[in-house]
Amino acid sequence: xxxxxxxxxxxxxxxxxxxxxxxxxxxxxxxxxxxxxxxxxxxxxxxxxxxxxxxxxxxxxxxxxxxxxxxxxxxxxxxxxxxxxxxxxxxxxxxxxxxxxxxxxxxxxxxxxxxxxxxxxxxxxxxxxxxxxxxxxxxxxxxxxxxxxxxxxxxxxxxxxxxxxxxxxxxxxxxxxxxxxxxxxxxxxxxxxxxxxxxxxxxxxxxxxxxxxxxxxxxxxxxxxxxxxxxxxxxxxxxxxxxxxxxxxxxxxxxxxxxxxxxxxxxxxxxxxxxxxxxxxxxxxxxxxxxxxxxxxx
Numbered sequence: 001x002x003x004x005x006x007x008x009x010x011x012x013x014x015x016x017x018x019x020x021x022x023x024x025x026x027x028x029x030x031x032x033x034x035x036x037x038x039x040x041x042x043x044x045x046x047x048x049x050x051x052x053x054x055x056x057x058x059x060x061x062x063x064x065x066x067x068x069x070x071x072x073x074x075x076x077x078x079x080x081x082x083x084x085x086x087x088x089x090x091x092x093x094x095x096x097x098x099x100x101x102x103x104x105x106x107x108x109x110x111x112x113x114x115x116x117x118x119x120x121x122x123x124x125x126x127x128x129x130x131x132x133x134x135x136x137x138x139x140x141x142x143x144x145x146x147x148x149x150x151x152x153x154x155x156x157x158x159x160x161x162x163x164x165x166x167x168x169x170x171x172x173x174x175x176x177x178x179x180x181x182x183x184x185x186x187x188x189x190x191x192x193x194x195x196x197x198x199x200x201x202x203x204x205x206x207x208x209x210x211x212x213x214x215x216x217x218x219x220x221x222x223x224x225x226x227x228x229x230x231x232x233x234x235x236x237x238x239x240x241x242x243x244x245x246x247x248x249x250x251x252x253x254x255x256x257x258x259x260x261x262x263x264x265x266x267x268x269x270x271x272x273x274x275x276x277x278x279x280x281x282x283x284x285x286x287x288x289x290x291x292x293x294x295x296x297x298x
Contacts, residue, residue: 003053005120007035008042008069009085010061014108018056021113030120039064039072046077048164050157054124055082056106059097067100074101081127083119103127140214142192143199151213151221155273158225163268169225170233170265173280174202174240176218177258177292190250194257201243206236221280230265230297237261237295245293260287261295 005022009015015035022033031053036042039061046052055073059066073082084097084105094105103123106116138150146154158169176198183191195218202220203212211223222240224233241261247254262283264276271279283298290296 002031003051004031004034004049005054005056006042006045006052007033007056008037008039008061009035009056009058010037011058012037014058014085018116021116024113025117030117038062039069042069043072043076046073046080047160050077050161052077052080054120055080056085056120057082057102058085059093060087067097070097070100070102079127079131081123083123103130140199143196143214145199145203145220146211146213148213148215151211151215151223152273152277154211155223155276158223159266159269159271159273159276161225162266163270166268167225168227168230168265168267169223170227170230170263171276171280172222172224172233172237172240173215173262173264173277173284174220174222174244174259175261175284175288176244177260177288179218179257182255182257186250186253186255190255193250194248194255197248198244198257198259201246202240205240205243221277227265233263233265234295234297237263241293241295258293260284260292262287263295263297265297 007015007018019033022030034045036045040063057070061069070082070084081103082101084094084102085108086093086105087108089107097105103126104119106119135150138147139145140147155171161167162169179191179194182194199214199220202222206212206222206224209225213221215221224236227233241259244257244259247256262280264280264283266276279298283296286298287294287296
């Protein structure tokens, strides 16, 4: 379990007790512990240090009561597992927390080091399984690439990271040229083969840390994070164009398409994910207007 564990607890005694329990489990290679006393501090830490492995969250904080913090945390950082800490011996509170997005809950004063460790491990595994199911539901059935929803989610995260760290990132909007001709001439099965081949070639042309997605039809997008120079985005776009231009074999016949690419770069911009996608789309249409098979910046 990489990263760090975050205790959100305003009572120093409770936080210290959890820390002591976790220190007994050092041999289990649990991540290092961080502690904050308010909901605001917790949300700030999760935003600035996104490597959090799990949150142990008290529901009674000086600046937030009940499920408000949990709901805000799961909305902004939905990939982080949360275990709720409650002093209410009525399990209804914990059950409501799980229904609201927590992976588990613990009753204060009624757990020890072993049960705490088990809860943390199971909560992390439960979240991992939940995210795997969610991601599978958001993958394109034909190509296996992420759909638009995943792209926008990761793009929003990249925008936030770029704003905090002033890093350069770029969004590529890719639209195939001559694809309708393939469908009309050779049928939709041939078109599907071309789309699968194009998707694989795009994925192979980018880094493992980048996101290649299918937006629908013959439109694709690539999110490139942490670029050294804007020219790198153009170079990757040109490599994608070259890969797409290679003929796709189908029933002994080579099927050929080309593509047009628009690039929208950002470094600390105030644009939303949808606005960046629209800008990349406009740049792609500029490529088509300039003669197709080109990479255009906007």
